[in-house]
Amino acid sequence: MTDLAYVIENDEDLCLIFGEALMAANYRVETITDGLKARQRLQEEIPHLVLLDLHLPGLSGEELLTQIRADARLAKTIVVIATADARLGDALREAADFVLVKPISFTQLRDLTTRLHNL
Template identity: 65%
Template sequence: MKELAFIIEDDKDLSYIFASALEQANYEVEAILDGLAAKKRLEETTPHMVILDMHLPSISGADLLTQIRKDARFTDTSVIIITADARMGEAFTDAADFVLVKPIAFTQLRDLAARLHKA
């Protein structure tokens, strides 16, 4: 069974590109376009990887990140932060596993995700 990855990103095009990259890296992808929906899904499911945009409607990426880091269920979950602001990214280097600053290349995400499979 493929490992599950959440893509929490409100831009449909980017969400599609990221999903394609993760699918190529052999992940089962669930795209979530809204912070509130993401919060709900995270309560129900424990994905192996979360691609998290910091700039989200209803609930901010930062709040979701805090929620994930508080919960022991997500100890094995890799969190990749996506932001347009390098400054903002700096602030989350400790909490997130990786911080990617937009623009994010398709190959860059695909190769990174491929390396993050459980051994």
């Protein structure tokens, strides 16, 4: 069975690019553009990987990351933060598994997620 990845990003163009990179790494991808909807989906189905933007409507990525890390069911979920705010990304580096600073290339994301898929 193909591992599930959530792309939680409010920019629909980035959702498409990130989703394509994850599919190239053999993930089944679901894109979510709102923090509250993402929280709901995380309760319904546990993904192998979450690619998380920090600036989301409804519930911020930072708040969502805190909730993910507090949920024992999601303990093995890999969280990759994707942000244009390098300082905020650095502040959250301990809570996330990886921090990528935008702009992120298709190749960079595909190569990282291919390695993560094999964990």
